[in-house]
Structures are given as C-alpha cells and as structure tokens.
Amino acid sequence: MSGRLAAVVVANLRMLLRNKGALFFSLALPILFMVIFGLIFANAGNQKLDVGLAGSGPLAVALEHTNALAVHRLPLAAAEQKVKDGRYPGSIVVKGRAATLYYSNTYAAQAAMLRGVVQGVADGVNLAATHQPALVAVDARSVDSSELRYIDFLVPGLLAMALSQSAVFGVAGTLVSWRERGIFRRLKVTPLPIAEFSVARVISHLLLALVQAAILLAVGWAFFGVHLGIDITALVPLVVAGALCFIAIGFLVGAVSRTQDAAAAIGNVITLPMVFLAGVFFPLTTAPGWLREVAKFLPLTYLANGLRDVAIRGHAIGSTLTDLAVLLGVTVAIGLISLRFFRWEAAV
Amino acid sequence: MSSAIELVDVRKSFGEVHAVRGVSFEVERGEVFGIVGPNGAGKTTTLEMIEGLRESDAGEIRILGEPVWPHPERVQRQIGVQLQNSAFFDFLSTQELLELFARFYGPVAPERIAAVLETVGLEGKARARVNELSGGQQQRVAIALALVHEPELVFLDEPTTGLDPQARRNLWDVVRAIESEGRTVILTTHYMEEAEELCDRVAIMDGGTIVALDTPRKLVHALGRGGWIAFEGGLDRAALGALAGVRELRARDGSWELETESVKATLPALLALAEREGSDIGWLTVKRSSLEDVFLELTGTEYRE
Numbered sequence: 001m002s003g004r005l006a007a008v009v010v011a012n013l014r015m016l017l018r019n020k021g022a023l024f025f026s027l028a029l030p031i032l033f034m035v036i037f038g039l040i041f042a043n044a045g046n047q048k049l050d051v052g053l054a055g056s057g058p059l060a061v062a063l064e065h066t067n068a069l070a071v072h073r074l075p076l077a078a079a080e081q082k083v084k085d086g087r088y089p090g091s092i093v094v095k096g097r098a099a100t101l102y103y104s105n106t107y108a109a110q111a112a113m114l115r116g117v118v119q120g121v122a123d124g125v126n127l128a129a130t131h132q133p134a135l136v137a138v139d140a141r142s143v144d145s146s147e148l149r150y151i152d153f154l155v156p157g158l159l160a161m162a163l164s165q166s167a168v169f170g171v172a173g174t175l176v177s178w179r180e181r182g183i184f185r186r187l188k189v190t191p192l193p194i195a196e197f198s199v200a201r202v203i204s205h206l207l208l209a210l211v212q213a214a215i216l217l218a219v220g221w222a223f224f225g226v227h228l229g230i231d232i233t234a235l236v237p238l239v240v241a242g243a244l245c246f247i248a249i250g251f252l253v254g255a256v257s258r259t260q261d262a263a264a265a266i267g268n269v270i271t272l273p274m275v276f277l278a279g280v281f282f283p284l285t286t287a288p289g290w291l292r293e294v295a296k297f298l299p300l301t302y303l304a305n306g307l308r309d310v311a312i313r314g315h316a317i318g319s320t321l322t323d324l325a326v327l328l329g330v331t332v333a334i335g336l337i338s339l340r341f342f343r344w345e346a347a348v
Numbered sequence: 349m350s351s352a353i354e355l356v357d358v359r360k361s362f363g364e365v366h367a368v369r370g371v372s373f374e375v376e377r378g379e380v381f382g383i384v385g386p387n388g389a390g391k392t393t394t395l396e397m398i399e400g401l402r403e404s405d406a407g408e409i410r411i412l413g414e415p416v417w418p419h420p421e422r423v424q425r426q427i428g429v430q431l432q433n434s435a436f437f438d439f440l441s442t443q444e445l446l447e448l449f450a451r452f453y454g455p456v457a458p459e460r461i462a463a464v465l466e467t468v469g470l471e472g473k474a475r476a477r478v479n480e481l482s483g484g485q486q487q488r489v490a491i492a493l494a495l496v497h498e499p500e501l502v503f504l505d506e507p508t509t510g511l512d513p514q515a516r517r518n519l520w521d522v523v524r525a526i527e528s529e530g531r532t533v534i535l536t537t538h539y540m541e542e543a544e545e546l547c548d549r550v551a552i553m554d555g556g557t558i559v560a561l562d563t564p565r566k567l568v569h570a571l572g573r574g575g576w577i578a579f580e581g582g583l584d585r586a587a588l589g590a591l592a593g594v595r596e597l598r599a600r601d602g603s604w605e606l607e608t609e610s611v612k613a614t615l616p617a618l619l620a621l622a623e624r625e626g627s628d629i630g631w632l633t634v635k636r637s638s639l640e641d642v643f644l645e646l647t648g649t650e651y652r653e
Contacts (some may be wrong), residue, residue: 007451011437011444018439181435186493189399189429191421192452 004192005200012204016170026166026212030158031219034151037281038224041150049110049117052091054079060094062125068117090114152227155220156307157280160242162216163209164300167246168253168271170205172263175254184344194344202247209243210236217311229314238310238320241327242303248334249299255341274300302326350413352377352501352532353398358407360393367393369556370407377500380523380533382547384540384639386647389553391536392432392505398534399429399503412500425453427501428494432509434487436478442489443474446496453497460496467529468492468522484515491522501532508542520546540640550639554647564639571645573637574610578603580630581622591617603630611636 016022048070053063055076064071074082079091080102089107093100101118103111127134178184187194213235220226249270257263275281277291278300284292295301306323309315317324353375360368368390375381383391396402398409400420409416411423436445446464450456465471468488473481478489487507494502504523508516516539523546526533537543543550544564551561560567574593580603588604589597593614596607608614611634622629 003455004451007448011440011448014444015437015439178435182431182433183435183437185401186429186431186435188401189424189427189431190449190452191424193421 005196005203008192008197008200009203009207012201013207016204016208022166022170025169026162026208027215030162030216033158033161033281034155034216034220034224037154038151041154049090049114050088051114052079052082052088053094054091055094055099057094057096058129059099059122059125060092062121063092063094063118066117066121068113090118092118151220151224152312153283153308154281155217155224155226156311157304159213159216159311160278160300160304160307161275161280162212163239163242163303164246164249164274165271166212167205167209167243168250168267169264171247171250172253172257172267173260174201175251176257176260176263179254179344180259180346182346188344202244205247206240206243209239213239227312230311231314231316234310234315234317234320235307237317237324238303238306238327241324241331242299242306245299245303245327245331245334248331248338252334252338252341255338255343258346274298277301278304280304299327299330349377350410351375352379352412353381353534354408354410354413355394355398356408358394358397358404358409360390360397360402360405366556368397368404371553371556371558372407373551373558373561375532375534376548377532378527378530379548380527380535380546382543382550383534383536383553384538384543384550384643385553389647390556391553394553395503395505395534395536399427400424425497426499427503428497428499429503430487430490430494430505430507432505434490434493436486436489438479439477441475441477442470442481442492445478445489446492449493450496460498464492464495467495467525469518482515484511484518487511487515487519488522491519491526495526495531499531501534502526504533504535506536506538509538516542540638540643544639552643552646559646560642567642568637568639571637571642572609573641574608574612574614575634575636577606577608577611577614577618577632577634579618579632580604581627583621583625583627587621587625588618591621593617 049068050070050072051063052074053060053071054074063069072088074091076093079093082088083091083102083104086104086106089110090101090103093102099118099122101115103114105111184194187197217226217228217230221228250267253263253266253270257266277294278298279287279295280300284295287295302323306320306327309319309323310317351374353373355374356372358368358371359366371390371394383394385391393402397404398411398416400416400423403417412426414423416423437448440448442465443461446461447456450460461474462471465474468491470485470488470492473485478486481489491502491504491507494504507523508519511519520542523533523535535543535547547564549561549563550567551558552567553559560570562570573595583604585597585599588594588606591606591614593608593610594606595609598605606614606618615634619629
C-alpha cells in the first residue's frame with residue numbers, strides 16, 4: 001500500500017471510529033439485542049417444567065427424581081386449584097395406583113410435554129414393577145458437534161445484521177452528505193484521484209467490519225458463552241465479502257438519494273425487512289415455504305448462514321463458497337447498477 | 349516567464365445557457381486578481397474551468413504556461429483552491445485535516461502545517477475539531493487547506509461572504525499575507541470595497557463576458573466621475589447647479605448631495621458661494637467614486653437572482 005493510500009485510510013478510519021452515532025448502530029445495538037434475546041431465551045432447551053405434586057407412592061418418588069421436572073409439593077386439596085389459578089402448567093395427584101394429571105391449555109406447549117413426561121415416568125415405574133429388562137433403550141443426542149443453543153444461532157445472525165447496517169447506512173449517508181456539501185468537489189481540485197480516495201474509504205469500512213466481527217463474537221463468547229469454532233481463514237473472507245456486498249448496496253442507496261433523510265428511509269426499507277426475512281433472530285425452518293423462497297434472494301441470508309457455519313460450526317472456507325459467490329456476485333451487480341445513477345456533485 | 353494564468357477566448361454553455369461567452373485575460377505572477385460580477389455573470393463557471401472542475405467548450409486555459417485540459421491533475425499540484433461554501437470531513441481536527449490534504453500532494457512536513465496555521469492565524473486551534481470552530485475560523489481553515497502544499501496560485505471564491513466585519517478584516521490580512529509570500533491570488537467577492545482594498549487588478553464580468561479589466565484606481569478614473577460632496581447649508585438650488593463641475597444635485601433631509609466631475613473644481617466654488625451668501629455650512633464630507641459605482645454603472649442596478 002502506498003504511503004498516500006495508507007494515510008487516507010487512516011484518516012477515514014478516524015472519521016468512522018469517532019462517529020459515535022454510527023458506532024451505536026454498528027456495535028452497541030447488536031450487543032443490546034444479544035442481551036435482550038439472550039435473557040429471554042437463556043434457558044430455552046434445558047428448562048425444567050414446573051409441576052405441582054400431591055400424594056405418595058412409587059410414582060410420586062419417581063416423578064420427584066425426574067430431571068425434566070421441577071416438582072412443587074402441594075396439599076391434595078390445592079392441586080387442581082393451583083393449575084386453575086395459573087400457578088403451574090400442571091399438577092399431579094397420586095392416590096395409590098391411580099394418578100391424575102391436571103393441566104391447563106393456556107400453557108399448551110408445556111401441557112403437551114408434561115403429559116409425555118408423566119406418561120413416560122409412569123411407564124418406567126410399571127416396567128420396573130414387572131422386573132423385566134427393557135426391550136428398547138432410547139439415547140437422545142444432539143446432532144450438533146456440541147450442545148448448540150439459541151444464542152449460538154443468534155450471535156452470528158446479529159453480526160450479519162450489524163455488518164449490513166453499518167455498511168449500508170455508513171456508505172449511503174456519507175455519500176449524500178459529502179456530495180451535498182461539496183466535499184467531493186473539493187477533492188477533485190486536488191491531484192488525488194477520486195478513485196483512490198474511494199478505494200481508501202472502502203478499505204477503512206472493511207477494517208471496521210473486521211473489528212465489528214471480532215468485538216461482537218468476543219462479547220458473545222465472553223458474556224453469553226457462545227460456542228466459537230472459528231476458522232479465521234474462512235471468517236475473514238466471509239466478513240469482507242459480506243461487507244463489500246452491503247457497501248455496494250449503500251453506494252446504490254446513496255447514488256439514488258438526494259437528501260440524507262431519503263437515504264436513511266431507503267436504507268431502512270432495504271435492511272429492516274431483510275433482517276427478519278433472512279432469519280437473523282429466528283430460524284426460518286417453521287416459516288411458510290414462500291418466505292423461505294424469498295430468503296434465498298436476500299444476500300443477508302447467505303451472510304448470516306455463512307457466519308453460522310464458520311464462526312459456530314467451525315467449517316472451513318470450502319463450505320462457504322456458495323455464500324461467498326452470492327455475496328460477491330451481488331456486489332458486482334449492484335455496483336454496476338449504481339454507476340448508472342452515481343454523481344459526484346449535487347444537481348444544480 | 350509565462351503568466352500565472354492565461355485564458356484565450358474561453359466558452360462554456362449548459363444546454364441553451366451560454367454561461368461564459370468568449371473570455372480572455374491574463375493574470376500576472378504575484379498579483380492579487382479580482383473577479384467580480386453579479387450572480388449568474390459566469391464567475392464561478394470561469395473559475396471552475398481554470399481549477400479543472402469543468403472542461404471548456406472552446407478556447408485555451410493555461411496555468412503557468414501548462415494547458416489545464418485534458419490533464420487537470422498536472423496543474424492542480426500548483427494551485428490551491430478554497431471553494432464557496434467550504435465543507436470539511438467531519439470528526440477530524442484542524443491539524444489532521446491539514447495533514448490529510450497535504451498528503452494528497454506528497455510527504456508531509458510538520459513545520460509546513462505549523463507555518464500554514466500561523467499564516468491563517470489558527471495556531472491555537474490545531475487540535476480543535478473543525479466543526480466546532482466559528483464561521484470565520486472555518487473559512488480560515490478552508491484557506492489553510494488551499495495553502496498547505498505551497499501552491500503558486502491560490503483561488504479564493506467569496507472567502508468573506510457571511511462573515512462579520514471583524515472576521516472580514518481579519519481575512520483581508522490573511523490575503524495580504526499570502527500575497528507577501530509571493531503567491532498569485534485569484535479572488536472573487538461581492539464586496540467592492542474588498543476588491544478595491546485587496547486587488548491589484550479587477551475583472552468585472554457580466555453576461556458571460558468581461559466588461560472591464562484594470563486596476564481599481566483606473567477603473568474608477570475611467571468612470572469619469574469625480575466624486576460626491578455632501579453638506580448641510582441653506583443654499584439655492586439654481587446657484588448650486590451652476591457651480592463648476594456639478595453634474596447632479598439632490599436634496600436630502602435639509603442637506604445637499606452634489607455629484608461632481610471634479611472635486612478640485614467644485615469644492616472651492618461651493619465654499620466661495622457659501623461665503624458670498626453668508627450661509628453657514630454645518631458639516632461637509634467629500635467622497636470619491638468607488639469601484640461599487642463602476643460596478644453598478646457597468647452591470648446595471650437591476651436586481652438579479
């Protein structure tokens with residue numbers, strides 16, 4: 001890198017890092033989302049079901065020792081009422097050989113699980129009483145190499161969102177503002193080729209994107225125990241390709257917008273629905289088929305999925321070739337379209 | 349040695365609008381050259397063509413003997429430009445901004461940055477963020493950016509527009525300092541007393557052409573108006589009108605304003621008249637014609653947007 005280019009990159013990095021408003025959206029907001037969603041879903045997957053229990057006998061003992069249940073002892077008379085009051089999703093009354101499970105459909109999902117668990121425990125007790133060996137043994141195993149939780153899904157998605165938003169809004173807003181204020185005109189009366197300035201600006205955005213990736217993944221790992229399995233040689237190209245793609249989109253937004261307000265509005269229209277449609281917060285596995293088809297056309301989908309593969313599942317660069325190809329392809333296509341609309345100077 | 353700037357029959361149209369229609373002039377090295385004219389006269393377009401922001405449709409433009417087009421970047425090393433409505437990158441200090449712009453031209457010498465800050469009187473503001481400076485200080489930053497690479501030619505486009513009188517006078521000193529460093533200055537302004545004060549020569553533009561070009565003194569002289577004499581005193585209109593040299597006569601709030609071809613001829617005659625009539629002259633001021641009078645004479649007084 002020439003000394004001049006390096007100096008221009010450094011100056012642009014200073015501008016980016018001192019822009020506290022933009023840094024909030026690049027770093028603070030994704031971390032805030034991490035905290036909020038992390039807390040909401042903190043125990044999803046390994047949460048015990050609360051259940052009331054009255055009575056005694058082998059079944060009551062077995063229920064108390066089941067890992068899946070948090071058992072609360074109740075007097076007989078209160079068992080049904082506590083469920084009606086909504087205190088517990090269900091309660092069990094054991095009377096000798098008969099057991100009654102009271103449940104409420106306001107806790108539909110828990111009620112269904114509860115019925116399964118109680119039935120399973122009862123079957124176990126029955127089987128033990130026959131002194132016969134079990135015919136079938138079930139061993140449940142997660143398909144992920146290690147226990148992956150919701151937060152492990154969320155953090156790479158949030159990183160993808162942060163990369164897309166800081167590139168789109170950063171590039172579009174700056175472009176419009178500099179054009180309107182005549183800063184590009186000022187650059188054009190210097191011998192510095194404006195293309196060199198643009199390259200420096202893009203490089204500084206890419207460096208910021210890598211810093212963003214490092215910080216957000218580190219925060220996820222340190223505070224939320226996100227399982228990181230990063231192959232750095234796969235992560236860096238993916239972050240760069242993703243940032244480039246959204247820089248190109250920001251460039252297009254800036255090229256077609258006359259004012260900063262317009263740029264912000266168009267930027268939101270593009271990035272905000274994409275965050276949801278690309279499955280940043282929730283997996284799209286339960287979404288309708290047409291929505292999953294839409295997701296296939298969004299670059300953010302490829303960035304988020306690629307980041308999950310690379311940062312969490314530890315995949316090598318080979319598994320992200322499709323993602324990289326899509327992101328770079330969109331970069332080139334959008335870049336070419338932008339050039340048709342692009343002007344360095346405000347319309348007179 | 350070639351002139352600082354040479355324009356030969358330069359033309360530029362935007363569609364049907366002929367912004368510049370055949371402009372020719374030369375700027376000598378080391379002079380402060382003013383370009384004045386009403387809005388829409390073609391000043392900015394002319395400057396933009398010289399600075400390499402726009403290509404002319406016809407004619408030749410040379411800076412220090414080198415043609416500007418088709419490679420403006422070659423001559424842009426020799427020129428420093430302060431544009432109208434100067435804007436800066438956000439989030440940088442004065443020092444950082446100057447270093448960045450200096451770097452566009454080559455390696456940066458720290459002494460140069462300090463020297464430029466001193467020239468424009470911003471020594472104490474090196475570490476201040478540019479957007480936190482006052483309007484006058486920002487204008488001085490814009491001029492410092494134009495000077496940082498030690499250009500031979502400096503273009504100042506309305507540097508004092510929007511400044512208070514103190515800041516304007518302060519900028520005049522900056523312009524004089526630039527001139528004393530031996531640089532050529534091309535200045536546009538809407539303030540005629542500023543052009544008169546600072547410029548060695550002034551070109552008056554209107555309708556895309558140069559309607560007059562000379563030193564301010566010669567322009568005023570060529571107008572052929574001696575000046576104005578205003579005074580308070582009860583004198584007769586007919587007698588005043590008959591005084592030597594008087595061209596026009598106006599009464600205002602009990603005082604008189606005489607426009608005269610020659611103050612030297614009219615003033616003694618006026619005093620003699622007052623003496624004869626026994627009239628007391630309360631106060632009297634003499635004002636010579638100014639560049640503003642020349643400007644209005646040549647470009648008319650019609651209001652333009």
